[in-house]
Amino acid sequence: MIRHAVVTGGAGFIGSNLVDVLLKDGVSVTVIDNLSTGFKRHLDFGNVKVVQRDITLADVEDLAADFAGADTVYHLAANADVRFGWDHPRLDHQQNLVATLNVLDACEKAGVRDIVFSSTGSVYGEAAEIPTPEVAGFPVQTSLYAASKVASEAFIEAHATAGRVRATIFRFVSVLGPRYSHGHVFDFVRQLSRSPKKLTILGDGTQRKSYMHVDDCVAALTSLRPAGDVEVFNLGADGYCTVSDSAGWISRRLGLEPVFEFTGGDRGWIGDNPYIYLDVSKAARAGWKTRRTIRDSVEDTVDWLLANEWIFDAR
Numbered sequence: 001m002i003r004h005a006v007v008t009g010g011a012g013f014i015g016s017n018l019v020d021v022l023l024k025d026g027v028s029v030t031v032i033d034n035l036s037t038g039f040k041r042h043l044d045f046g047n048v049k050v051v052q053r054d055i056t057l058a059d060v061e062d063l064a065a066d067f068a069g070a071d072t073v074y075h076l077a078a079n080a081d082v083r084f085g086w087d088h089p090r091l092d093h094q095q096n097l098v099a100t101l102n103v104l105d106a107c108e109k110a111g112v113r114d115i116v117f118s119s120t121g122s123v124y125g126e127a128a129e130i131p132t133p134e135v136a137g138f139p140v141q142t143s144l145y146a147a148s149k150v151a152s153e154a155f156i157e158a159h160a161t162a163g164r165v166r167a168t169i170f171r172f173v174s175v176l177g178p179r180y181s182h183g184h185v186f187d188f189v190r191q192l193s194r195s196p197k198k199l200t201i202l203g204d205g206t207q208r209k210s211y212m213h214v215d216d217c218v219a220a221l222t223s224l225r226p227a228g229d230v231e232v233f234n235l236g237a238d239g240y241c242t243v244s245d246s247a248g249w250i251s252r253r254l255g256l257e258p259v260f261e262f263t264g265g266d267r268g269w270i271g272d273n274p275y276i277y278l279d280v281s282k283a284a285r286a287g288w289k290t291r292r293t294i295r296d297s298v299e300d301t302v303d304w305l306l307a308n309e310w311i312f313d314a315r
Contacts, residue, residue: 002022002025002027002071002072002114003027003028003071004027004028004029004030004069004070004071005022005027005028005029005030005070005071005072005073005074006029006030006031006032006066006067006070006072006073006074006112007019007022007029007030007031007032007073007074007076008032008033008055008073008074008075008076008077008099008103009032009033009038009075009076009077009078010029010031010032010033010038010043010048010050010074010076011031011033011035011038011039011040011042011043011050012033012037012038012039012042012076012077012179012181013175013179013180013181013214014076014118014175014214014217014218015031015033015038015074015076015077016038016039016042016043016179017177017178017179017214017215017217017218018074018076018218018221018222019031019043019046019048020045020218021218021219021222022222023045023046023047023048025222028047029046029047029048029049030048030049030050030051030066030067030070031043031048031049031050031051032051032053032055032063032066032077033050033051033052033053033077034052034053034054034055034077035052036054037181037182039179039181039314042179051066053066055077055099055102055103056094056095056098056099056102058102058106060102060105060106060109061109063102063103063105063106064105064106064109064110065110066106067106067107067109067110067112068110070110070112071112071114072112072114072115072116073103073107073112073114073115073116074116074118074221075099075100075103075115075116075117075118076118077095077099078095078096078099078118078149079091079092079095079096079145080145080182081145081182082122082143082145082146082271082272083268083269083271083272086144086270086271089144091144092144092145092147092148093144093148096145096148096149096151096152097148097151097152097155100117100152100155100156101155103115104155104156104159104164104165107164107165108159108164108165112165113165113166114165114166114168114225115156115165115166115167115168116167116168116170116221117152117153117156117167117168117169117170118170118172118221119149119152119153119169119170119171119172119232120145120146120149120171120172121171121172121173121210121234121236121276121278122142122143122145122146122149122271122273122276123138123141123146123149123150123153123171124136124138124139124171124278125138125139125140125141125142125146125273126139126142126273126274126275127139127275130275130277131277131278131279131280132234132277132278132279133234133278133279133281133282134171134232134233134234134279134282138150142270142271142273143270143271144271145271146271153169153232156169156230157169157230160229160230161229161230163229165229166225166226166229166230167226167229167230167231168224168225168226168230168231168233169230169231169232169233170217170220170221170224170232170233170234170235171232171233171234171235171278172212172217172235172236173209173210173211173212173235173236173237173276173278174209174210174211174212174276175211175212175213175214175217176211176212176213176214176297176298176300176301177213177214177215177297177300177301177304178214178300178301178304179214179304180214180301180304180305181311181314181315182315184243184246185246185250185298185301185302185305186301186305186311186312186315188201188246188247188250189250189254189302189305189306190312192250192251192254192256192258193309193312195258196254196256196258197256197258197259198258198259198261199247199251199258199259199260199261200261200262200263201243201244201247201260201261201262201263201268202262202263202268202269202272203243203262203263203264203265203266203267203268203272203274204262204264204265204266205242205243205244205247205260205262206242206243206244206266206274207242207243207266207267207268207272207273207274207275208240208241208242208274208275208276208277209240209241209242209243209246209276210236210237210239210240210241210276210277210278210294211236211237211241211246211294211297211298212235212236212237212290212292212294212297213290213291213292213296213297213300215291215292216235216237216290216291216292217235219288219291220233220235220283220288223287223288224283224286224287224288233280233282233283233286233288234278234279234280234282234283235278235280235283235288236276236277236278236280236290237280237290237292237293237294237297238280238290239277239293239294240275240276240277240294241294241295241298243268244260246294246298247260249295249298249299249302250298250302253298253299253302253303254302254306
């Protein structure tokens, strides 16, 4: 049973939803976040200790002091904006890999055995096997983001097999829901609020994507753990939609009938995977399943964005 947890990136989208659930379960929580993309207003509830710290630059001794007394560290802090990786080529290395190494060192110094890591389904690149299982081999990486997550996983696994930590690694599809602050639903709603008659869609709209509601994601983070020293779980809805499907649901939720204009090609940007669909049967066998459909997740995100328009100016 977890009594005290640390959540890196806890002021962000997934992190703050995780904090909600941990508090409801009676867990005391320390959030570590540099607030570069997270929002302190997401944490205006409960008894949460918030440490504003950049873990990429932190002294490991200071970070270990932040971890003191924790049963589990949920390491969610990362650069997650895949699309703009090549605008800042060292950002993924620094915010994803270097941050993870600092967290691992701090866990060891603080005596924290349990680490939960948010990886990504993007590590599978353009997978040859669909739906893609955890045992699929890694192909050539197509984004700096995914490359940094592969490297982070490798370091975590090495620490786990050496007996330094017990690690649970989750490979997500894109996550949607309340407090969502970047990605295609955000972009489409913002576009349509400014120009309701036209929606520009990157690529040709046929890209097939799997999404997942943040509630389902958090349910896995708080319940699934390894049988041994380390375990990898895929997380996502059992299915996919096209980008055009999602654009249609968003438009109808807004009561609009815009003309779709496509930029062309089978992907939206360098590193965009045109077909993502993960095999989540391993997580299902461990007792987890999604409760929200992909369409539910998209529409719930639209509703939250409409009720929280401050997020557009904040981003």
